[in-house]
Amino acid sequence: MTDLREILLSLSKELFSYMNEIRRDPDSSRIVGYHAGDTSRIADREIETFISQYFSKSGLKVKMVTEESGIIDPGNAEYIAVVDPLDGSSNFVMGIPWYSVSIAMFDADSSSLRESKAGIVANLTTGKTYSYDEEKAYVEGKTPVDSPNTVLAYYDIDQIDEAVEIMSKVKRPFKVRTLGSASLDMSLVCEGMASLYFDIRTKLRNVDIAASTNFCTRMGYRVVDDEENPINATISDVVRIKNWVIVTKKE
Structure with a gap:
């Protein structure tokens, strides 16, 4: 049985390392298009491509519903991935360390946002992850000082x-x-x-x-x-x- 959460955790670790290359690229913040009323930058597109290629390397047939390109469908998909490659892109542009990748995985025949089988939100500046499978949620990484007010x-x-x-x-x-x-x-x-x-x-x-x-x-x-x-x-x-x-x- 495919452990989708473990695949997403591994993906986030590799993407966290790859982000160092993206941050060093002086063109990473350049706007290259528009989708769904929002801007799309080189960094957004590069992260989206990284995720798509990672799924392929993992042997998963995934239809991606993504902020940047809309739908990426290789055909005969086993899963749907609802993806925001760079949530907080304005922070990324300004150098504010609060932006993430967000991925929710669904069976290919799912239709509702709440039917997700596994998913992850990963802070791309600290590596901290918030993930879940069908039953539980998990928090990994350093927890900040409690400030519930x-x-x-x-x-x-x-x-x-x-x-x-x-x-x-x-x-x-x-x-x-x-x-x-x-x-x-x-x-x-x-x-x-x-x-x-x-x-x-x-x-x-x-x-x-x-x-x-x-x-x-x-x-x-x-x-x-x-x-x-x-x-x-x-x-x-x-x-x-x-x-x-x-x-x-x-x-």
Whole structure:
């Protein structure tokens, strides 16, 4: 039986080493195209290619649904991989060490974001990984100092009232941060290092949150919209999440 989680852990370790080459490339931040309303840089494309080639070397037949190219389908796929090659690309460009690769694996006949069999969110600056299989979630790497009085918040200027209403549910004094990588931010909350994550701009896509949503649910956290409904989406293509995304611990 194929251990998808172990394959993803090995992939993340090799990609972590490869990132040193990408960071040294002065052209890595150059914009080379646009997809799904976002920019695509050389670094994004190189990481996407690395992942695709790694799957091939591993003997896996994988259809990739990816932020950069949309769909990469070799035919006769056994699995679907929903991939954000570089979540936090603006941080990468500015030299801020908070960006990740996010990969969620599904059977080829799956259709829902919450049907993932395994996945990983890997911090590409520290090597720390948040991964899961069908039953459990795992956190590897150095754990930061506990700081659960932090709220990770994303909202537009005309949404201040809504943001304040969401944050008012936090019962003790807290700090607000906007770190810039949805998959890492969500994983940080579900590791217990922050109190709350929310993004009410309706700009997130399934590739941004597929792995982190499944990691969080296995950690006992809720990933819901403003009406407390579980966030879900198709995995057939890159699509925008049309609802608010809120991550909190189950009561």
